[in-house]
Amino acid sequence: MKKLLSEIRACEVCSAHLPLGPRPIVAAHSEARVIIIGQAPGTKVHETGVPWDDPSGRQLREWLGVSDEVFYDETKIALVPMGFCYPGKGKGGDLPPRPECAPLWHQKLWDSMPNLELIILIxxxxxxxxxxxQMEKNLTETVMSYRNYLPKYFPLPHPSPRNRFWLTKNPWFEDMVVQELKNRVHRIIKIQV
Known part of the structure; x- marks a missing residue:
């Protein structure tokens, strides 16, 4: 795993397309039991090198019901984006994750984490x-149908503060889905609820 993480962090495959240059952000360990797959690091995470070190990360930790200490314990939770580097700004926010990363690195990471029980898709x-x-017609319906993807996958909306409107419009998410998410994550990584 150490060799693989070093290779990922040294990756420059799409450097010509990255406005801030390559800085692949990933946290994983061979003992991890939960993996969170997000989009791509934002500018703050690019600066710090710490995954989910932003308001979205704080909201995600609330949804999971875990402390920073547990969230950043790589033996429990792996943090892997679809695109490992900051992709740049677009009209409505950050650009999509670079398409090279997931096909290049994800399977190698999975093969190095034999204890994975839950893949959270953000x-x-x-x-x-x-x-x-297997997705429903949109993100809302996919998240609403989360039980259809268990026990392997758990789809979530992005925890960005920009999604406040979505959360307000869909109160069932925090009432029903977040509690199920907490229960599963706590059981898998053995946290007392």
Whole structure:
């Protein structure tokens, strides 16, 4: 695993397309039991090199019901984006994750983590890649149908503060889905609820 993580962190495959240059962000360990697949690092995470070190990460830790210490314990939770580097800005926010990363690195990471029990798919990029033809017609319906993807996958919306409107419009998410997510994650990584 150490060799693989070094290779990922040294990757420059798409450096010509990265406005801030390559800085692959990933956290994983061979003992990890849960993996969170997000989109791509934002500018703050690019600066710090710490995955989910932003308001979205704070919201995600709330949804999971875990402390920073547990969240960043790589032996429990692996943090792997669809695109490992900051992709740049677009009209409505950051650009999509670079398409080179997931096909190049994800399977190698999975092969190095034999104890994985739950793959949390955050946002449509991760869901499109992993759920392929099994997704519902949109993110809301896919998240609402989360039970259809268990026990392997757990689809979530992005925890960005920009999604406040979505969360307000879909109160069932925090009432029903977040509690199920917490229960599963706590059971898998052995946290007392």
């Amino acid at each position: 946002g449509t990029y991760a869901q499109n890649y992993y759920l392929k033809g």
